[in-house]
Amino acid sequence: MIRTRSLSYTYNSEKEIAFGDLNIAGGDQFLLLGESGSGKTTLLHLMGGLLKNQQGTIEVNGTSITNLSESELDRFRGKHYGFIFQRNHLLAALTVEQNLLMAPYLAGLTQDRSRVEEVLVQLGIADQKKKRIQELSLGQAQRVAIARAVLNKPSVILADEPTSALDDRSCDRVSELLVSVAQQNQATLIIATHDQRLKNRIHHLIQL
């Protein structure tokens, strides 16, 4: 679960954005809605420990991540979070399987090939395991990115505009995947987006 208290962030020591207190229980699914520049990404990155130097506190699974040092935060991210971005940001030099194995390697967990297999089956791309990233279609690549985010069984999945570049059909498919994969892995899902289409599927809203 995630709790924030009197959280605010100052850009370039001028513009300050304050965020309302949040209480997100484990396994919940939330949409973080708002227009561009409303601070969605900032809040998501703050909650994900990708951004520091904020005011206020953030507590994730009982750990106050605002008090963690840089390297403690790195380790915490690796174990508790899965990230999905608008672009899939896969490592183009590696194969699908190697990309997925990077997640436990960088998080300092054991690299379990059967877990890779399991996640790939969940996402319906088991036959792409040995392929290079360039050989994948866009849709397949996005599935790989989702697979990578859930591989370590994170308690929180943070997605930043995962669907905004997609057409209606793909958007529907990706959102369904995200929701079902988060459920299967018992993870909290938070999607930051301005994409109103997602409201059909996820009903908890945080409006910025």
Place this chain on the structure above:
Amino acid sequence: MNLFALIFAYLKARPLNTLLNILLLSLGIAMITILLLFSNQLQQKISDNTKGIDLVVGAKGSPLQLILCNVFHIDFPTGNIKLQEADRLAKHRLVKNAIPMALGDSYQNYRLVGTTRAYADLYKAELETGTWWQQDMEVTIGATVARLLNLKLDDTFASAHGLSEAGHAHEEHPFVVKGILKPTFSVLDNLILTNVSSIWLVHEHSEEEHETIKPDSLSASVLVPTAFASDSTRELTALLLKYRNPIAAIQLPRYINSQTNMQAASPSFEAARLFSILGVGIDALTGFAYVLIFISALSIFIALYNSLKERKYDLAIMRSMGASRSKLLWATQLEGVVLTFCGSVLGVALGHVVLFLFTTLVTESQTAGVNAFVFYVEELYLLVGSVVLGIICSLIPSFQAYRTDIHKVLAQG
């Protein structure tokens, strides 16, 4: 997955660039390796070949030529000296011992040396098969001569006048091979040894009647016991001297150069002079090799620097997956080090292989006795140096990787 797998995947993703960087560095390293092998072995050869020879005495001329001719057997003789004079010098109180050298003939480019057993002892030569030469026209041959000319015991051959193949053949006086030496890895391997009087014999064209009377011990020459000490017609090419004491090093060369018709030259001094002349060329080539290495380091730096721009999302996403700043720093450092290390290992191997091909394909180089498969500790320094080089050229890129601002990069899209 691990850091190495990641780095190899990155290097494999840009195969041409990786190949160029490795090749560029390996060329520089190979060049240094070849120069190292060559100059080290040459220096070793020079000091091995001059060991035990304090002074070379021959006809007046260039001292360097005297040494090259009589110690290294490369150049032509400066002329002849009278046996009488040589004999007198051999009995000088400052001379511990003197070895006569009579040159002038060769067989298939390999020199015949009329000398005494003491000359072979100088290089601690041992017999592989057969015996030492005893009678006139008997020879004991060096290991390389035997191998390359395929000479066996009791083979006979006619020597040619002069020290090159084109000389007039002395067919009326064939030599017979009586013994073959074990390799000494010195100039001796390329020589055909016989006694002094054999050399005289093949050159006696008109003097049909040779004195057959054995000289008695009173008047026999010290250097060539079969000749009369007073015989004024006999000549030698040079004398190799060993000093009796340190005073000789000061007095003897001066005495010979000023009081006799002969000149004295010190092998170690002349060899050092020769090497300093060669050294200029070696220094120039080494400089060029370092320029190559510098360019390859620059190329590796640029490749890493550019790839880091392409990889800024990779770096950010790896951080989001739990990689620490220092892990990305090490990954980038390691990539540079892997490149330079591969380059230098390939370079050292290339250096040895090129030298091996050179020594096997170019026959002349075999007589120089350079061995391609000798390894020096300096080559280890080259490998260590290349690791340092890798660290240096990935310093700035790795620091950039360290400083990746994940929020900024990932917020961009």
